Amino acid sequence: MKAPILTLFNNKGGVGKTSLIYHLAWMFSELGKTVLIADLDPQANLTAAFLDEDEIEGIWLRAEPGSTVFKCVEPLTGVGDISPPLLRRITEKLYLLPGDVALSSFEDILSVEWPKALGDSNLYRPMRILSAFWQIMDAGASDVEADVVLVxxxxxxGAINRSALLAADFVAIPLGADLFSLQGLSNLGPSLRSWRSSWRKRLENWEESTENRSVSELQLPSGKMKPIGYLCQQHGVRLDRPVKAYDKWVQRIPQWVRNIESPFSD
Ligand SMILES: Nc1ncnc2c1ncn2[C@@H]1O[C@H](COP(=O)(O)OP(=O)(O)OP(=O)(O)O)[C@@H](O)[C@H]1O
Ligand SMILES: [Mg+2]
Structure with missing residues (x-):
């Protein structure tokens, strides 16, 4: 069985995604699970949490194929194919696919390939590029026999996150107790829905194509990205009561989740 791929997402930044992935990775590994962590954020904050600056600089300077997520996909920017991932062993149970600030440059290619995947012909390369993150994580997870992949x-x-989310089986949504996080949540529902159905169209187009029959070894993610719930960032506590401004937003979260066109409603 393939390892489930889990990510955390909110359109609003700074809601604790990286911190949560970091702690979940250690928690799962301490429970005896083998964890693959993939840093698909070009800010590479998660990589900085696991490796010191000298190690990161070494990886980036050596620029070995497959040594970062960008180094895995870089050949796709020319005429090459994906480089197999070179994972960093953090512990016996914890493996990291390092992030890379250079990954931002992959955004344009993903945007260009998105419409091409709905064409009548030459579909293999767009489908390979759009699913590249999934291909890499799948290969890495098989190499280390991971029980779970955290992304x-x-x-x-943007297009990087669209491909990252299409690779995910499950998405949990971290929120801050504030208007911006809730607004982020309302942008998220329609986007996840639209990406899911657009990917389904591309999968159907690929399945019906003659190329599919000739290149049958191409495996693709189903693009489920099933929302599994939300987590609220811890707010300041005074005299055992939440600070009022935060409390107001905490109380309103369930209503927002129910009322808006949210990712939870399907
Ligand atoms: N559960 C929490 N409660 C309170 N503060 C938190 C919590 N989790 C993270 N933080 C703090 O919030 C800030 C942002 O956290 P983090 O970098 O994990 O967010 P992020 O969602 O990954 O941000 P970005 O969108 O930039 O990637 C950090 O200062 C972190 O220490
Ligand atoms: Mg982060």
């Missing part, structure tokens, strides 16, 4: 992503609705 850290940035806080926007």
């Amino acid at each position: 850290d992503i940035g806080p926007n609705l």
Whole structure:
């Protein structure tokens, strides 16, 4: 069975995604699970939490194929194919696919390939590129026999995150107790819904194509990205009561989740 891929996402930044992925990774590994952590955020904050600056600089300077997430996908920016991931062993149970600030440059290619995947022909390369993050994580998870893959992503609705989310089986949504996080949540519902159905169209297009029959070894993610709930960032506590401004937003979260066109409603 393939390891489930879990990510945390909100359109609003700074809601604790990276911190949560970091702690979940250690918690799962302490429970005896083998964890693959993939840093798909070009800010590479998760990588900085696991490796010191000298190690990160060494990886970036050596620029070995597969040594970071960008180094895995870089050949796709020319005429090459994905480089297999070189994972960093943090402990016997914890493996990291390091992030890379250079990953931002992959955003344009993903945007260009998105419409091409709906064309009548030459679909293999767009489908390979759009699913590249999934291909890499799948290969890495098989290499280390991971029980779970945790993916850290940035806080926007761009093409990198679209491909990262299409690779995810499950998405949990961290929120701050504030208006901005809740507004982020309302942007998220329609985006996840639209990406899910657009990917389904591309999968159907691929399945019906003649190329699919000739390149049958291409495996693709189903693009489920099933929302599994939300987590609220801890707020300051005074005299055992939440600070009033935060409490107001905490109380309103369930209502927002129910009322808006949210990712939880399907
Ligand atoms: N549960 C929490 N309660 C309170 N503060 C937190 C919590 N989790 C993280 N923080 C703090 O919030 C800040 C942002 O956290 P973090 O970098 O994990 O967020 P992020 O969602 O990954 O941000 P970005 O969108 O930039 O990637 C950090 O200063 C972190 O220490
Ligand atoms: Mg982060």
